[in-house]
Each structure stands twice: as structure tokens, then as C-alpha cells.
Amino acid sequence: MRPLTDGAELLVGRDSELSWLVAWIREVGAGRGVAVLVDGEPGIGKSALVRTACAAATDAGCQVYWGAGDELGQALPLLPLLDALRITPAARDPRRVAISKLLRGGAVAGKGADLAARAAEQLIALVDELSQDGPAVLVVDELQWADRTTVAVWSRLARAVRQLPLLLIGVLRPIPRRDDLRSLFRIVGPGERLRLGRLAEPAVLELVAELAGGKPGAELARLAAGAAGNPLYLTELLDALTRSSCLQVDPAGIAELTGAATPDSLPEAIADRLGFLPEPARGVLRAAALLGVGFSVADLVTVTNTPVADLLPALDEARAAGVLVAAGDDLEFRHPLIRTALYDDMPTAVRIAWHQGAAWALAEANAPVERVARQLLPMVSTTDSRVPVPAWAVRWLLDVATPLIGQAPGVAVALLRRAVRDAPLDDAVTGALACRLADAYFGVGNVAQAERIADRALDRVRDPDVRVDLYTTVVQCRAMTGRSAEFLNELNHALTQPGLQPRHRARLLVLIARTHRYIGEVDTADRVATEALEELGPVEDRWATGWALHVLSLVAMVRGDWAGALPLFERAMAVVRGDPALIDLTLQLRINQSVTFGALDRYPEAHAAAAQARELADRTGSVVRLSEAQSALGQLLLGAGRWDDALAEVDVVADDRKDPGVVCCDHGVAAIIHFHRGETAAAREHLDVAAKYWERIGDRVVESLVRARSLAFEYAGAPERALAVLTAVLAGEDAGEDLLGDAVRLATTIGDLRTATDVEARVHALADGSAVPHLGALALYCRGLLDRDGTTLLRAADGYRDAGRPLSRAKALEAAAIAFAKAKEEDRGSARAAFTHAVDLYAELGAQWDVARLRALFRAFGIRRGPTVKHRQATHGWDSLTPTEGRIAALVVEGLSNPQIAARLYLSPRTVGTHVSHILNKLGVHSRIDIAREAARHQSASG
Template sequence: MVPLRGRSEELGKLLAALRAAGNGQASLAVVSGEPGIGKSALLAAAVEQAERQGFLVASAAAHQTDNISPLASLAPALRAGAEPLIDTDQFLELAALNTQPLWLAERLADLIGRRLAGVRALIVLDDAQWSDPLTAFVLRVAVDRLPAASVLWLLATRPSPGGPADQLSEAVSVPVHSIPLAPLTADAIQDLAADRLNHAVDPSLALQLAGVQGIPFLAEQLIAGLYLSGSDLSAGLIEGVRRRTSDLSETGRDLIRTAAVFGSEFRLEDVAALMAAPVARLAAPLEEAIQAGLLTDAGSVLRFRHELLRSAALADVPPSAQRALHGAIANQLMSAGRGAAAAAPHVLAVAQSGDTSAVATLREAARDLLSTMSITAAEVIQQAFDLTRVDDPLRAEVGVDVVSILLVAWQYDRAKAFADDLLSGTALYHGPITPDLQATLRLHLAPHRRLDVQELTVPGAAPHLAERLAAHRALAGADAPSAATDPIAQSLQQVAAAEAAQSEGRYADARDLYVAARQAEPDLGSLPPTLVEVGELYCRAESDDLSAALERARELMTAGSSWAAPQLAVLHARLEYASGNLQQAEGAAHAGLRWMDQLHDRSLAPAADQVLALVALLRGHLTQARKLAGSDPTISALLAIADGDAKAVKRLAATPQDFPERIGLLLQADALDELKRLSPSAASRGALAVVAAGNDVEQLAEAVEIVRTAQRPLLLAQAEERYGRAALESGDRKTGVPALERVLDSLTALGATAPAGRIQAVLQAAGVRRRRWAAVPPRAQEGWESLTPMERRVALLVAEGHTNRSAADELVVSASTVGTHLRAVFGKLGVNSRVQLTRLVLERFAPPPNA
């Protein structure tokens, strides 16, 4: 390989990052610089070094036309080499997820993570400024998902503020190495030239090389005769290319000029069709262009060797000829069935304001791109809108398209602002603003449920639109659900009625209403089907159908709309928790939080934190639970109970309606009245029977059997613990001990070590001997976690200002007992005064900022 000149410092940074990757520290390196500055050469040197060190290397380069094909920029890197990152079957599986960007990104990150297990890797993307939106999104997810992988992610990009590389650098949590490239020194340029010539540079060439201003690409082109040094770099390159192409045949020159209008990448058959020449006749001219150093054959496509060469060749095509060629190219691509998306860049190159034909093509292109490239579709439809005149009614029609496509691209704020501007009579649109236009725009926005109620009323709108708006008012809680004739309005009213029934705990009724609502075909104003099904599955789980609801929730985690990922993740976490699958519940909650960050919407974060806090409490990780609790009163009550405050149990009766596994908390609180008001189900009936039974062993046995049919292991453990304790207290060891042993085994298997430890202590106190007790983690030796429940209670009371005597009265123990506990607290927490203890407790239990 030709030596890399003048970049020892930059290459050193990349090699250091490679060494770190080899030691398990993933990172991102971004090489940036102007065209021709040597970014690709630096990447090639890094690739060579990585291969020498035994790294798996996956490399690709983005191209200007990538933004019309999903994952076009990254796909070559995934499939390159004898040992690709993903195999053929996996790649085909990914292709089926093109319309679900988040699921695709998650699956791809998972596949790459598995492939990189025990492997050191370098993943390279050149010309990242041209990355297609899906590639940019996938990289953000994958880099963040694999912080412990032995991988260096290496990107090269032109300076592009806010572009893909900047977005990636700002989004990821791994270390980011920014490596800007400056022009080479004069000595480095001369060394580079000597390498290319295989001999020393003569004085006359050295003088010309001084005119390339440190840009290695221009130095190479000067040597190749494709650049004439001078004060104007562009003029020097244009003149050099002009001189080189003058030696080509006339057909060869036509081929270069026509290809330059197509773009940096093109198909020979397309150029041949435009030149009205058989492909065979272009074989010799193509070889001329390749030999001249202008083009390279990549197999299925041809490319200019560098974008600067294409720009230089394009400068020899008069603007009028460029316009004509762009128009001809657009027509040809459309007639050849290549699609409006492929033709769109050429349409835009020649379109003028008021060109309705161009607007039609761009609208078609946006529709074609919408399912797989929604971000690109949003850009294309905005360009179509800009081509319409401000007083043309067509502008309003295209404006509606803009709003709908922005919403599909999950850009609600931008869509709302655009709709408001369109309807406000500003310079954006001067045409007629009809009631139907207003209603249509509002109905596009309404399913996101962030409009003010007054925006859901449009006097004079068509009946079916008015009915749909009325249904959305019912969903917002402004009106009661009512009858409707329009199918979409009926569906929305059913969802409104379902949500009302769900909030009242009538889960079976709500489930049936959700099912009915999902029968309508989606149309303007309808809610996303996946979100409606989320409500249905929650109600199914509360109506003795937990296992089926959980199975369907798992399916939707890859088959449902990825834009609904946070809602699906929270549902999935709750159902896994209800089923006693703590690890899966924790994973789903963490995934939901990660997806909320990806979609920039953390409105459901408290719901995910609830599940994580409950899992932490069951595992005895009180510090972790406390960090997650925030201002949640139910979690705070559970923490107080864990800290020894028995009075906090009563606060659980006020558990919110939609709290995860609310029935178990009501059972813990002996909330008889609240349990009576619950919708009948095996879980609620069983919990009610447990509380109503009190200490009656026979009645508790019957209640336990009811709970058993609910298939909720944690709830069953609660019920059976009461049964076992009551039996022991009545002197019936033959019944009580086996019952508690079943509870202990169940909780241990579930990973609920905190309640398992409590049951184990009860059994040991009862004199039960086992050859091997459950592996309950030992209590910490220092810190808050090391305190017993009584010690925690004493610490909290002292921090509140209690004396030993008043604390003793509160706890119904002696003052000397309080003193004993307080000395233990001082030793375990490393404090030696009540003031220090108070400060520590206040710091620990201070509410989070903005709580």
C-alpha cells in the first residue's frame, strides 16, 4: 500500500482507538474534512492496520442517491467480505422490517452484537454526509446498544453541521473521537507525489504542487494531468479535466457529460437510452473514460472516481443543456418504471414555481418513499409544496400531504406548526380556507391526542368530518361518548367508551369495546391500530386472559408499529411482571426507556420506572428502587414498608387505578372496600377472598385456590404466605410449613429474593431445618442496605427530630432498645452524631429536581 503522508498524528488517534476497541472499549471516530482532503486515504490506512491486527473489517461508502433506498449506505458493510456481519437469511429478514425502522435497528444491533461476540471489529462508513436516513438512525441505535463490544465505528464526512455524523456524535454514549483533517504541508505533498511517481519530484513539478494548497486529491490529479495548478482551484480542475477529455472520442466526451448530469453514480443502460445509442456502442467510449481516470466500474453501476471530477465535467455542460438533460432523465426513469423517487432529484433540478406536472411527480415520489423512508418523503413533499403558488388551491391539498407525511415521520411539532401556519392566512397560503380543509388538518393531528379541545370543533365541516371531530372530543374527555354513523367516528367513540370503562375498572366491557373499535379500516382521524390493541391487551390481561395477552404483546414487539414502541414496551413490561417474569419485565422496561429516547418522547418514562422500581423492591435493591421512585406515592409507600414503617401499608389502599399489579398491593393493604369494587376476575375474586378470610385457615385455603387459577405467581405467593402464616399461628405446622416452603421455592425461582428472605426467616424461626436453604443474598455489611427494618425506622425517626424516648414511644419499645439500634446505625453508616445522621438521611431521601 502507498504510504500515508502527513497524517501520522491523525492515524495515531485511530490506532489508539483501535487498541481500545481490542480491549473491549467501543468508540466512535469521525474523520471530517473538505472534499479531496484525504479522508478516504486515512480510512484505508486504518483498515489496513486493523486487518493486520486480525480485526474483522466491514466497510462501505454512502452515495448521493442513497436517500431514496432504505439502508443503502450501510448494507454493503453488512454483507461485505468472506465473513459478513450478517448472513443472507438474516439480511432478508431485515428487508422485511424496512417499514419499521425501530424494530429493524433493534434487530440489526442484536445481530451485530452476536456476530461481534469475542471478535474485534472495525466498521467503516465513508462519505457519511450522504447516508440515507435509515442508515443514520440504525447507526445511532446500534452504536448505543453495543458499548461493551470490541468495535470501533469509523465515519468519514464532509463538514455538515447537524448532518448524520453530528447527530450520531451527539446521540451516542460511547467515547467520540473527532479527527478534523487540515491541508497537508508542502513537504507531505511532495512526498505524496514522489510515492505516486516512484521517483523524486523535479523542481518544475514542485512549483506546480505548491498550487494545490495542501489538498492531496488535487496533487494526485495534477500528476495524472487532470488538474492545472493556479490560484483558482475549481478552474484548475475544470481545465485539467477538459484537457484530458479532449483526447477522448466524441462519443466518449458525450458519455462523460451526460453521466455528469445523472450524478456521481449511474447505470450505463440509462446513459445509453438518453444518448439513443446501443449499450454495445458505448463499451469502447466507457473504456476510454476509465483509462482517463474519470470513471470506475463498480459492477452494477458506474461511478466518477471523485465527486470533484464529476463537478469539473459538469462545468462543461451549459446550464440550458443541463436543464434539458435533467428533464429527459426524469422522463426516462419514469417511463422505464424506475419510480418517481428516482426521478425526483432531476425533476427538482428543472422545476419552476407553478409546475403542476413536477408537483404531481414529487407527490408520487413522497408516497412511494413514505413506508420505508419517511424522513426523505417529508423533504420531498415539502419541496412539492414550495413549487405551488401561494394562491393556488392545490397548495392547500399539498399542504395536507405535508402534515400527514410529517406525522408519519414522527415530527408532530413540525406538522402542528405547519398546519397552524397554513390555516392562519399568513404568507404560507393565500387560497380559500374551507371548513373541510380545517377539519382535515385537525383530524390528521388529532390521533396524537395533543390538540386543545377547542381545536376539535370546526363549524360547517362535512358531516363525517364533524362526527370524527366529535369523537375525538369524547376521547379528550370533553364530551361523553355518543352515537355516530361514520365508521371511523364509531370506532373512535368505542375507544372513548373503552377508556372510560377501563378507568372504572370494568375491564371485560373495555376489552370488548376495544375489539369492536379495531374492526374499522384505518382512515383519516383514526387511531393507530397498534395503540388501540395495547388498550385491548391490558384489559384482556385483567380479565383472566393474561397468558394470551402476554403472548400477543411479545408478537407486537416486532410485528406492531415501531412508532408505538414505548407503549408496547410498557405494556409488555407490565404483563411480564404480572406473570412473575422479573428479568423479562426489567428488560422490556429498559427497552421502552431506550426507545423513548430514540423517539424523543419520554411521556411514558414514569410507567416504565414503576415496573423497574417494583422489580428492584422484589430483589431487595432499595437504593435502586428509591432512585426510580421519583414522586410516585405508591413506590414511596412500598419503600417505607421495606424500611420498617408498618403504618405505610394503609397508604397502599390509594393505589392508582392503572398501577402495575394493583390487586397485589390492595391485598397487602387489606383494602377490602377497594377490592370489592374491582371488576370480577380470578385475581380480584381471590384477593378479596383472602382479605375477607382474615386468619380463618380453611377460608384462606379456598381463597388460595381461586388465586391459583389467575396464573399470577407473585399474587399467589402473597395469598399462600398468608395461608401458611395463619396455619402456623394456629399451631398447624403440617399445613403451614409446606405452604410457606412452596412460597419460598416459588419466590426464589422468580428471583424475588427480598420476600423470599422474609419467608425463609419465618421458617427458620419456626424451627424448620433444610439441608440447603434458598440462596438468598446476604445483607450488606455497611451502608443503608445493611440496616435492618427496625434500624431504618429508628434512623428515620431520629432524622425527623425524635429523641430516644419519643422514638421509643412511637415504636412501642424501650428507650434503651432505641439506643442499641441507634449505635448499630451509627456504625453501619459511618457517622458519629445525630446531626450527621440527619444530614445523610435528608440527602438520601431528598426529592429529585423538578419532582
């Protein structure tokens, strides 16, 4: 029989599938990326097929990265990608070092930090950078065992693969098929799926001939037919026959059986191979099986407490027997089923004991958190609840709880829950364990259980530091469930407890202030936050100081004291800057600062603050804050008239990763733009998506969505219903200024002067004494509408021009034109001038619905517009690119990656990716290389 050499695999009967993979490799070499799924039953040859293709990719000059899911490790995030991209503590390049440090707890970002999501963002950027170094192939084998974060990263890469010279391959079995795995088959087109079936009879006979070293005789062919066309079974079967001397090749080159002792199944065939090994080698392999399909020799040395020199004979025997193969600097089982056979052969109690020993050895060696946790998980997953958590593991859990919760909160829940159960009731560590368990439940989104555990722990714990931490968890949980007011009495009572130091009291006061702010009691929130700062005095506590200033800044925003909020932001950011535990607070401060600058019409500073928040959120992987920063930018860009850029910001983060209010806001922005552009179907699609989230945001007013819903009725010719949408929210204190202006416009249009007068009075009170340009313009606009005074409306248009709000300016010019046209002493010249300026502004924005509507209205007046100003109308080709897209396309031509472009233009890599997708679609091309080719063609055509 042909021997199995280290890593060599026979590939027979897969010429068609291999040709597809080789063709895709050529495509990647030409700069056109593709995502591919390869699926089939265990042992059918999926990995052998892809490895053969990867060898061809290496020969073609491609970089190849290979990682694999593992049934034991599926609770821990990103392991297949970390292995594939060589993310280890020994990594040297900055991106890999940052990812490794992040997941090892070196950059913890406080309670609720999602380290896995942050690492995922860094991994995507790393893949982008690696692809810019040359064509790349990234394989995730055994994808059905990968964790959900890995699948999410694979999904995002698949969506963006056209932008990269990347062949992305997922290899998986038909079952188990989770929902997130099913979604991959919707992302990857039918033409990029390879399903491997069982080998046909000719291929079976060819494989048997290769393995046996001769043409199979009738009896051998009959036996091989029982393998059901499974290459792994055939390989194991022929190997077993060879070991038992039941196979020989006669002088005529016919391979035939000489005995009948053959395995009846694939597991039996694998067991036969393992049974052939001496016991010392099998003992080493059992220890290796604890570590997973792939493992490092260093870890094997640690868990066996055996010098590497003493392990080498057993490892060499295992490699010679075809059980282990080399995997870069590590080793792996030749097939996952071989490892499974070894693992399942151990009795459960023995297996758990071995796992505990391995965990202890790895922890003593300061191994990464996820490697130790992986060995402890079987202990808590067993149906035998009598298995206790060892004392050393409890101490280890307390030391690593925060990074473990951030990296894998589900794993933390499982381990901490058992540790809390086993700890003595009077043990001092019980409270600390419960505190971390509550954090872990909060991390997995089980807010109710997090609150229950924290409440119970508060009844027992006396340590002030732990109690304040528990109170923080409860406050967060109550805020998320709308029950903040219920906890105020307990927080106030906590202030009376003995033994509190100033920093404890300050932190409790901050929690009380935040609670009052949650329930809308801004005056009390202001007073208590100020008291917290006074309580600290000379004591330095960055958490308490930063959060107290944050509450004060929010109070100022709610009161409309935008100018007063700015110095509070600066003070708070000076306090929290550089503290990794306060990154989330830093992001909130920067986002709110952006909103404040926008409210003051300081658009350059608003954009800069939002861009800084976006960059920090993207770099640290804070998806929730990233979506909020993107949303703030989208609203700013809407107001500034940069509508294409606003739409790009809306698309950056998937809806299911956003707060429901942010989803509603983003789709409201998009719907407003599409309605003004006359793109009704797209606008209504955004409203339909927002409607799914509307009920989840409670009483919050989302201004952009309210505007969009009102605009939908106006678009349909129902101004009364459009006004009703606005008046339904005008009673609230947080009704936006744009809503007030539209309400007066609609009310005067339908003759509802009472509503128009009431709203105008409210606007006048807002603008009285204010130096903010748009507030003065709004007051003039509303007064001009009520008085039908064209001159006042022109002054409003000038104010909106100074404020940098082109859509509002166009509306004021339109109203002025109508007022002049309808005046008793008709002023056709002024009407025509205002009408012409309004149409030009609408056209510059691409607001074709407004252009058509206004032209129809003034045809009825018998007024024609002045000279036509040309505007960009192209929807495809180079001339259709927006200024931002044009700049990004030029940098793509220079060969910059998305992260590099993002750094150059102060954008998020996600935003750059969205723009690049739009560029590809507008140019009708398939890759970055094609963009460069189109750029050269456009430059040549334009001389």
C-alpha cells in the same frame, strides 16, 4: 508519472492505521465484531485506506459492502445503506425485496406511517442474516452526509456489533459534526477510532516519487511541501504537472520541474484535470454530477436521453483521466471533491433546469420515488423563490405523496409546500395537495403546522373524500395536544353537509366517537361508534368498521368489562386483517387484546397476543407500537414473576423512540424489580429517567411507576409517604388493582383504618360477581388485612396462585404469617409455615430485599423458617443464565441468527439481541463463537 488506473489508489504513510484495520479484520474472521470510526479532512486518504483494508478483507474471505453518503441525498433516508446492501427493485432474495417494496410504497401503512423506520428494522435484520453467512465488512463512507436514519442504524449496529462477525466502519470528515454524529464517538471506544492526519515529510516524498516515477528533486520537493501533506492534492498536483509537460525524470532517476505553471490549490488542481477533458466528456460528467457521487449508467442514459453506446466514449475518456472509477455495476467519481467541482461550476439557474429535466426523465421512466425527489429538491432549496414547480411535478407528487411522506416526510414537506404555493387557488388539486402537506407536517412532528394547513384547506375544499381525510388529520393533531373537545362542534356540523355518502358519514361518526373517547366521555363514544356501524349498513368500509369496533373495545376496557371487550377485538381484527393501510390499527387491537387477556388472568393468551403484536410491529418497523407491545409484555412478565425476561423487554427500544407514558411504565417496571431485589442504585436510576418524562404525560396514571415511587419510600422506611403516593391517584377511575391492594396493606400497617376501609369497599365492589381469579384474591387479601385474619389471607394466597401472580401470593402469605404470629391465640405453626412459603416465593423471584426484611421481622417474633429451598444465586457464568437466556444460548450454539432465533421462540429480534448481550456479559465473553466455546466447556465440566 505513474498513471491512475481504474479504481487503483496509492497508499503511502498509513502502515500503522492499515495494520489496525487488518487486525480488526482478523478479529471479525474469528467471530468477534467491532465498530470503527475513521475521520480526517477531505482528501487525506480515508477512503483509500479503508478500500485497501477491504481488499485484504475480501482476500480473507469476508463479504464486503460499501455505501457512501452524498450531500445532495442527505434529506432522503437510508440511501448509503440501500446502496451498500444492494437494495434495488431488481433484488431477488425475500428480505431485499421486502425492503425495496416497502420504500417504493408497495406496503403503505396509512396516515403517519414511518416507512424509513420500518425499512431500518428490515435492514438491521438483513445485516444480521448476512453476517451469519460469513464474516462481513460494512462501510459507510462520507458518513457526515448520511441522513439521520442511516446514522441511527449505524449506531444500533455499533451497539450490537459484539453479537455479529461484523466489522462496521464509518468514514467521515471532522465537519459538519451534527449531534447524532457526535454520539457515535461516545458509542465507539477510543481504541476503535482512527484519525488520519497529514502525511509527514518522508511519506510525502515517497508518494511524490511513486507518482512521478523518480526521486523528487529539490524544486519538486519544495512544491510538494505546499500541498500540506494532503494525498489528494499531491496526486492532482503531480497529474497537472504531467499534463502540462512541466515534469521530467532525468537519467539519474531524479524527477524535476521544467516549468512553473502549477495549480495553487486543490480546487484549481481538480479544475485543471477536468479542463483537460474534451467538452463532450465534460457535458456527460455534468449530467452525472446531478445524480451524485455514485450513479448508474442506466440513470445517466435516462437523464441525458442518449443511448449507452453514444455515452461510452465519454465515459471511457473520464475513466482514463482518473475522473470516474468503477463501483460494482455502477460508476462513481474518484473523489467527491471532483464531483463537487463539476457541480459548483454550473450556474445556479442552469443547474436547477438540469435537475428539473433529470427529474422529469426519471419520473417518465418510473424510477424510484427517492431518485426523482432528489432531483426536485434543489428547485425548492434555492434562494430564488420564483422557480415554480412544473405541472408534471405536481401530478407526480399527488401520485407518490403517501409513500414519499412515509419514507421522507421532510422532503415531502419541502416539495409539497412549494407545490401548494404555486397551484392556482381555484385548482381542484390544491385541496388534495394541502391534505398531503398536512400529513407531511404531521409526519415530521410539526403538529401545529399540520393542523393549521388542514384547517385552512377545510375552508376551501368541497370534495367529501378529501374533507374527511383533512378532518382525520385535525382530530389526530387535537388529540396529541389535548384539545379534542374543541373540534366536536365542527365535526358534528360536518355531518349536516350535503352530498355525503354513508361511508363519509360513518367515517365522520368514527372521528366523533374517537374524540369523545379521548376526552373521557365513554358513554357517548359507545353510542356514536354504534351509530357509525349502523350507518354503514351493507357498505363495506374497513377503515370505518375497524375503528368503530376499536372505540367500542376501548369503552369496554374502561368500564372494566374485560370479557365483553374480547369479541370486539376478534370482530375488528377479522375486518382489518391483511389491509396494509390498517396495520397500525391492527397493532393497537392486538396490544389491547393482550392487556385484556392479562386482566382476565389468561396469561398464555395474553403473552401470545403481545408476542404477535411485537412480531408484526418489528416486521413492519412500527417503533411506537413495538415499544407498546414490549411494554405490555414487560408488565405481563412482571406479574407472572419472570423478572429477568421483563427487564429484557424494558431495554429493547430506546427511550427517545417511545411515547412518554411508555417510558414511565417501562422504567417503573424495572424499578419495582430492582427494589425488590435490593438493587437500590439501579432502581433509583430508573426512577430518575422516568422523572424526566413524568411531566409530559399529563393526568395519565402509570400504575407501574406509581407502584415504584411508593416502593421507594417504603424501601427507605417511610410507609406514610409510600401510602400518600398511592392515595394521590386512588381518586381516579383508572387506578390499578395492585395499587388498591398495596394501599390497604400500607394503611393497615400504619394504623390508618379509615383509608384501609374505604379502599377495601372499593375493592369489594370491583370483585362482586366477578369470576376473575385475581379480583377474588384481592378482595380476600384486603378483607384479611383489615380483619387480621390469617385464614382469609391464606385463601387470598391460593387465589393469587390460581391467577398466576407469585409476588401478590408472596405478599398474602407474608400477611397471613404476621396475622398468625400476632393473633391472641398465637398459632406459631401456621405462622412458620406461611412465613416459610413466603420466603421461598420471594427467593424464587430473586426478591432479596423482601427475604431479608421478612427474616428480620420473624426473628423479632422468635420464629425460624422451615427447611431451606435452594434457588439460583449465581450472577456470572453458565448457571446465572435465565431459562430464556439458556434457550437462546443453545440456539446461538446451533448457529442461528437473531432473526432466526426470534422466529423460533416467538420473540422480537431486538429482544433476542438484548438477551444475547446479557449472555455475553454474564459469561464474560466477546462473541457468539465464544458462547459456543463456553457451552462446550460447561457441558464437558458437567459430564
